[in-house]
Amino acid sequence: RKEVEQDPGPFNVPEGATVAFNCTYSNSASQSFFWYRQDCRKEPKLLMSVYSSGNEDGRFTAQLNRASQYISLLIRDSKLSDSATYLCVATQPGAGSYQLTFGKGTKLSVIP
Amino acid sequence: EAGVTQFPSHSVIEKGQTVTLRCDPISGHDNLYWYRRVMGKEIKFLLHFVKESKQDESGMPNNRFLAERTGGTYSTLKVQPAELEDSGVYFCASSQFTGTSGYNEQFFGPGTRLTVL
Numbered sequence: 001r002k003e004v005e006q007d008p009g010p011f012n013v014p015e016g017a018t019v020a021f022n023c024t025y026s027n028s029a030s031q032s033f034f035w036y037r038q039d040c041r042k043e044p045k046l047l048m049s050v051y052s053s054g055n056e057d058g059r060f061t062a063q064l065n066r067a068s069q070y071i072s073l074l075i076r077d078s079k080l081s082d083s084a085t086y087l088c089v090a091t092q093p094g095a096g097s098y099q100l101t102f103g104k105g106t107k108l109s110v111i112p
Numbered sequence: 113e114a115g116v117t118q119f120p121s122h123s124v125i126e127k128g129q130t131v132t133l134r135c136d137p138i139s140g141h142d143n144l145y146w147y148r149r150v151m152g153k154e155i156k157f158l159l160h161f162v163k164e165s166k167q168d169e170s171g172m173p174n175n176r177f178l179a180e181r182t183g184g185t186y187s188t189l190k191v192q193p194a195e196l197e198d199s200g201v202y203f204c205a206s207s208q209f210t211g212t213s214g215y216n217e218q219f220f221g222p223g224t225r226l227t228v229l
Contacts, residue, residue, distance in 0.1 A: 004154070043116075043203060043220035044155065087155070098207075099145065099157040099168060100218060 003027055006088050006103035014111050017078050021106045023071040023088030030090040030101070033064055035073045038085045038105065047073075047086070078110045114138070116206050116221035124227045130192040133224045137186070137206030144187050145207075145218060146179060150200040158202075161187060162209070194228045201225050 006023045013019045025033070033050040048055055050062040050071050061074040071088055088103040117136045125131050137144045146158040158177070159169040163184035172179070176195070181187040191198050205218040 002154070043222050045220070046217055098143075098216075098218075099160060099171070100147070100155075100205075101157070102147075102155040104154040 002103070003101045004088050004090055004103035006086075006106050008104055008106060010107040010109055012109045012111055013078055015078055015080060017110075018074065018076045019078055019108065020075075021073045021086055021088075021108075023073075023103055025069050025071065025088075025090045025101075027090065027092055027101070028069065030092055032091040032098075033071050034089040034091075034100075035060075035062055035071075036087040036089050036102075038087055040084075044087055044102075075108075078108075080110050080112060083108055083110045116204055116219055118202075118204050118221040118224050120224060121222065122225045122227075124229065125194055126229050127196055128193045130190065131194055131226060133189045133191075133202050133204075133226070135187045135189070135204030135206075135221060137204070138219055140208070141206035141219075142184070142209040143207040143216070143218075144181060145205040146187070146189055147203040147205065147220075148200050149203070149223075150197070155203065158189075191226075194226075196228050199226055199228045 004025050035047040036044040037047045038044045050064045052064045055062045059076045063072045085105040085107045087105045090101045091098045119134045144161040147155050149155045157171040160167045161181045164181050178190045201223045203223045204221045207216040207218045
């Protein structure tokens with residue numbers, strides 16, 4: 001079983017649509033969670049952190065459910081520029097290291 | 113402020129050859145990480161430096177991989193001898209010293225795309 005699992009998509013949505021991505025993690029010791037965005041042939045970039053209380057940044061809302069080991073990302077009013085791969089990420093700290101554990105990513109294409 | 117830089121951007125070598133990848137972290141970042149993405153797979157952790165010391169190298173696949181960070185500035189990752197399965201994108205990331213404050217954002221470089229023929 002993969003440590004972080006995501007639906008690979010692709011999700012093809014029209015501009016203005018609302019789209020939701022889900023992610024589950026297997027290691028209950030995971031402490032911090034993030035959504036990263038990766039454009040084609042580019043490096044991953046932090047989109048937002050994920051907290052149990054929920055985290056909203058403009059059109060983006062992230063949520064963490066520790067009991068279910070489930071993470072979500074909601075994008076409202078999709079823009080063409082939102083087209084990218086969204087990576088669900090967890091940290092497993094140990095020995096002072098905060099190595100990131102990535103899901104394979106969910107590909108989003110926003111269509112005009 | 114300059115971000116994380118990596119060199120080369122692409123490398124094509126033959127099986128059995130040696131390749132050295134370089135990463136220059138953001139100035140002042142003590143933490144330096146190496147990750148790798150093999151085609152069709154997720155990005156995976158390789159190792160973590162704090163300054164010049166290897167803090168965690170649990171993700172290094174085998175002893176053909178050697179990472180160094182002399183002087184605690186830039187880092188190199190050498191693959192010797194390269195095998196076909198080493199092909200992929202190698203990312204470097206850096207972050208500020210964590211101390212007791214917990215996780216600090218890791219900033220990624222553009223990656224080195226390695227192809228072993």
